[in-house]
Amino acid sequence: MSRSDLRDELARLILHEGMDLTGEQVAEQAGLDLDRAERLWRSLGFADSGDVPAYGEHDVAAARLVAAAFDEGLLEERTIFRMTRALGQTLARLADWEVQTIVDQVEADVDAGRASSRLESAVAIAEHVAPGFDRLLLYAWRRHLAAAAGRLEALGAVDAELLSTTMSIGFADLSRFTAMTNTLSDVRLGELVENFETRCTDVVTSRDGRVIKALGDAVLFVNPDPREATLTALELVANIGSRDDLPDVRVGLATGSVISRLGDVFGPPVNLAARLSHVARSNRVLVDDATAADLTDEEFEMRTLPPRPLRGFGNVSPITVSRRRAFRPRTVRRW
Template identity: 70%
Template sequence: MSPSDPERAELRDTLARLILRHDLTLTSAEVTEKGGLDHARGLRLWRALGFPETGDGLAYGEPDVKALAAVAEALDGDLLDESTVLRMTRGLGSTMARLADWQVSALVDQIERDVQQGKARTRLEAAAALARSTAPGFEHLMVYAWRRHLAAAAARVEALGAADAELLSTTMTVGFADLSRFTALSNGLDDNSLGDLVENFETRCADVITAHGGRVIKTLGDAVLFVTEDPREGTRTALDLVKQIASRTELPNICVGLATGSVINRLGDVYGPPVNLAARLSHVARSNRVLVDAATAEALGDEFDTRTLPPRPLRGFGNLSPITVSERRAFRSR
């Protein structure tokens, strides 16, 4: 039996309370006043987190007061200036929004199975049960992962040196792995099959990249942007990506572009000519091939075979000669 509209509304409220762990009893004006911030500054922080303004509605509780109070304390104590707080808040909001969407998407199959197997009458009931049982443990895991990544990021910055310019930019090898003929393929798949394909591709790419000591910067559905600190390791990563993805019959071929140079690290993303060049190279690469720029090729030494291709126009870079790279074949005597 399907629940009535009042029951569904009650379940939604229950789910919200289970996730937020508090009741919503304060307006935006009240929460900013109790948190020690003026209303305009509080609204800027709220928008920076990625949330719409709530007007005079009851949309906040005591944990929101504590969060604003922590920000107010940092600002009043001159620990952080307002621009830094807003940048950190914007990055946090963007990251958490994507994580939340990913979590909900990942749980859909579990929720559907619970309903089909009679463990819950509705999706809302199944979601509420999961919130009760799994949310605390996942929250602990989330904080643990954040601390580990924060320590790693701090170590990377420390390794760059003390000069301000060095902290803002560094030389990296940027990789762009792109699924071949993805648009045509996606047009022939239903939503579930397309979602499974993208998740499979992103997961396998992330496994290969991290195994080689690289970092996934972002995924774009049919492409993965990653960085490594060394051109040789970046090339090994790219060739391993081709090998691993090509061996999976359920995945299409990929094309990989690599470029080395100075990039700017900002808010978890990377910017600069090598990022754009790596993307352009992946777009002109043949299936299951790796193309690199001259700076990457010069750093490879004798470990790989390289071949310079005829010049071709690359948007934003003029006519360039891509260089194809492959594993060096061992010499066999007859």
């Protein structure tokens, strides 16, 4: 099979159809005006194709769903496009992540003689793995949607409370990362970043927190409980700072009211957590007064450091936190 045929086969296996419709034809068949259809493609992250055929029947079906949402009037137009933009941005990143992850498998298949080319290996993976991954994707989305709806309900019945909530924000930052990138190959750098993000995610989620985003050399996470957020930060130092294959880490924690929008969080605690991480020593955790107020002297050792200027906050006295060695957490009797 030629490379051109393999590329067509790969696209067909992923999309389950050919691409022989123009944007105007899709809009017409879906009952959606062209302006809204083009806005839909842009919201989902797809470039306008003009008169070039670049769509199929699945695109028509998707456009019909949006047209029906407009007709029903249950959702405002602004809400519909905000939701499609969230889908587009999230799934574009997921798709890139999947392809980059599969590269190692493709290379291994070629090296082991299981495939004669990268394209042939990719076609085989798409043919056998994609259907199962589709179901896993839908399962994970429903689980996360249920969890997000539960968090929203827990905020309370007052409308204003749905716009913001009080939580602890953590910012874990690798020390000397920039200098290290100059000494590593691209492959080694990618492995280091993935290792860091994976270990952070495991620690954060194990204490009922959430990773909001990863920035290469830093991870932003949230937890509704300041104590759990502090224990998360200390475990990140213990799990990452002690490893020879990762740089040291420093963590800043701040607690207060934040606004959640488009899967991200905004507000003074987010900025303060980042500032605290930048002034922390390697393998140390710094917290603000609000976080420290929810910690007990019985469990944690806290020491207030001299004031230092933090951009946007003036002079701040950070508090360094560690776990008391003699502390033994209460055990729950299980019958």
